[in-house]
Amino acid sequence: MDDYLSGFTALLVQYDVLGAFWTNIQLTFWGALLALVVGTVLAVMRISPLVSLDWAGTTYVNLVRNTPLTVIMTFLVLGVWTQLGVQLSSDFNLNFFILAVIGLGLYHAAFVCEAIRSGVNTVPVGQAEAARAIGLPFTAAARMIVLPQAFRGAVAPLGNTLIALLKNSTVAAAASVTGETAGTMKTMIEFQPNYIWEIFLTFAIGYVILVIPIGLATTWLSNRLAVKR
Amino acid sequence: MEKDAPALVELKGVNKHFGDLHVLQDVDLTVRKGEVLVVIGPSGSGKSTLCRAINRLETIDDGEIVIDGKPLPAEGRALARLRADVGMVFQSFNLFAHKTVLDNVTLGPRKVRGVPKKDAEEEALALLDRVGVKNQAHKMPAQLSGGQQQRVAIARALAMHPKVMLFDEPTSALDPEMVNEVLDAMVALAKEGMTMIVVTHEMGFARKAADRVVFMADGQIVEQADPDTFFTAPKSDRAKDFLSKILVH
Ligand SMILES: Nc1ncnc2c1ncn2[C@@H]1O[C@H](COP(=O)(O)OP(=O)(O)OP(=O)(O)O)[C@@H](O)[C@H]1O
Numbered sequence: 301m302d303d304y305l306s307g308f309t310a311l312l313v314q315y316d317v318l319g320a321f322w323t324n325i326q327l328t329f330w331g332a333l334l335a336l337v338v339g340t341v342l343a344v345m346r347i348s349p350l351v352s353l354d355w356a357g358t359t360y361v362n363l364v365r366n367t368p369l370t371v372i373m374t375f376l377v378l379g380v381w382t383q384l385g386v387q388l389s390s391d392f393n394l395n396f397f398i399l400a401v402i403g404l405g406l407y408h409a410a411f412v413c414e415a416i417r418s419g420v421n422t423v424p425v426g427q428a429e430a431a432r433a434i435g436l437p438f439t440a441a442a443r444m445i446v447l448p449q450a451f452r453g454a455v456a457p458l459g460n461t462l463i464a465l466l467k468n469s470t471v472a473a474a475a476s477v478t479g480e481t482a483g484t485m486k487t488m489i490e491f492q493p494n495y496i497w498e499i500f501l502t503f504a505i506g507y508v509i510l511v512i513p514i515g516l517a518t519t520w521l522s523n524r525l526a527v528k529r
Numbered sequence: 530m531e532k533d534a535p536a537l538v539e540l541k542g543v544n545k546h547f548g549d550l551h552v553l554q555d556v557d558l559t560v561r562k563g564e565v566l567v568v569i570g571p572s573g574s575g576k577s578t579l580c581r582a583i584n585r586l587e588t589i590d591d592g593e594i595v596i597d598g599k600p601l602p603a604e605g606r607a608l609a610r611l612r613a614d615v616g617m618v619f620q621s622f623n624l625f626a627h628k629t630v631l632d633n634v635t636l637g638p639r640k641v642r643g644v645p646k647k648d649a650e651e652e653a654l655a656l657l658d659r660v661g662v663k664n665q666a667h668k669m670p671a672q673l674s675g676g677q678q679q680r681v682a683i684a685r686a687l688a689m690h691p692k693v694m695l696f697d698e699p700t701s702a703l704d705p706e707m708v709n710e711v712l713d714a715m716v717a718l719a720k721e722g723m724t725m726i727v728v729t730h731e732m733g734f735a736r737k738a739a740d741r742v743v744f745m746a747d748g749q750i751v752e753q754a755d756p757d758t759f760f761t762a763p764k765s766d767r768a769k770d771f772l773s774k775i776l777v778h
């Protein structure tokens with residue numbers, strides 16, 4: 301039994317399981333940052349009075365939301381990198397990492413946009429009207445009055461998007477990112493099939509441990525930040 | 530108001546539709562500098578739409594709206610600038626819910642007029658004092674009563690040094706015991722010579738402060754007169770009928 305356990309622990313070290321999770325956390329962090337920026341811009345486009353901006357934002361969201369993430373990732377690697385020869389970093393691994401972050405960010409931006417829009421719906425129209433009435437132009441009214449309240453109302457759906465992003469970061473394997481969890485798990489099972497259940501459980505539990513605090517934190521934040529009316 | 534004061538707000542042949550509904554029908558209206566105009570009329574007659582059209586929260590289909598000699602711009606910076614000159618007080622207060630009372634009042638002067646923070650705060654406190662809510666300056670809007678919130682909203686509008694103030698039923702969302710504190714602030718403002726367009730059914734305010742009452746029905750201005758004449762001897766049947774209904778209450 302001792303042999304068995306130490307054998308398994310050795311596996312975790314040999315295949316650098318912690319490092320694999322760290323890679324996914326990094327993918328998630330940068331992907332979330334990009335998604336937040338692009339998603340906010342998209343949300344502003346969708347609430348803007350300019351029809352063309354609204355149209356462009358809506359088209360992006362519908363197109364991206366309805367495309368499988370694997371397709372987007374594969375497209376980035378095979379289309380943008382291989383075909384177009386776009387090189388983002390001379391470091392081979394970093395190049396794929398950046399491509400994966402871009403894929404994750406652009407994909408989840410569509411969901412961030414929808415989360416923020418649901419937050420915008422929690423802000424009464426009177427807030428924007430009062431902002432316009434004191435002479436704030438649209439962008440200033442959006443930035444200072446509507447969006448700050450919308451973000452507070454969107455904490456819960458944004459948290460859900462972050463959780464989805466974390467789990468979806470495993471699709472980075474499709475963008476040839478090495479040493480991330482999905483690829484690592486596959487390799488481990490391939491070479492150590494007698495440990496299949498333990499390996500599987502390790503990764504499943506690892507994600508549960510990462511996801512639960514995000515859920516708790518967003519619920520807490522969402523209550524704390526809620527705008528009292 | 531001086532008799533020959535110049536026109537500050539002019540509406541010429543203004544029309545507005547909501548779908549098939551003709552909400553403003555060829556409305557002509559001139560408000561002179563320093564004049565206090567009360568707009569009265571049954572629900573759905575277009576009073577709010579009239580107010581909202583004057584600072585272009587609502588677009589109009591045709592006609593012209595001129596403020597202090599300048600036609601209302603359609604979009605963009607010019608429109609924002611003009612809106613800054615037109616104060617608006619809403620029925621539901623609409624204080625910025627995520628900002629303190631003080632920040633509500635200083636935001637416009639700072640971000641639109643570029644007033645330094647310290648000066649803006651000094652003036653905001655003076656304005657809040659004037660409407661009797663200075664001691665609430667550091668609270669959030671939700672912590673204030675309706676009457677207090679509405680007085681903050683008046684201070685917020687005044688902080689922009691508007692040429693004209695629009696009030697759309699400023700007291701109708703308030704508990705009865707809070708109506709007077711808001712009306713008092715408005716009467717004081719009227720006495721100081723502010724040009725005001727006030728949609729309200731408060732006859733006490735109209736008699737005390739208004740120079741003229743405009744009666745609207747079905748998107749048209751049916752009748753206008755000084756408050757005494759209007760309330761004691763209305764000419765049109767619509768106005769008589771309307772007054773008989775609100776006087777019962
Ligand atoms: N955004 C809108 N879309 C469609 N119809 C509208 C809209 N706003 C107002 N209306 C309609 O236009 C008409 C005039 O509305 P308005 O709000 O100007 O009336 P009001 O005189 O202010 O009434 P109240 O005394 O009830 O406030 C009403 O029939 C109303 O239902």
Ligand SMILES: [Mg+2]
Nearest residue numbers: 576577578698
């Ligand atoms: Mg109304």
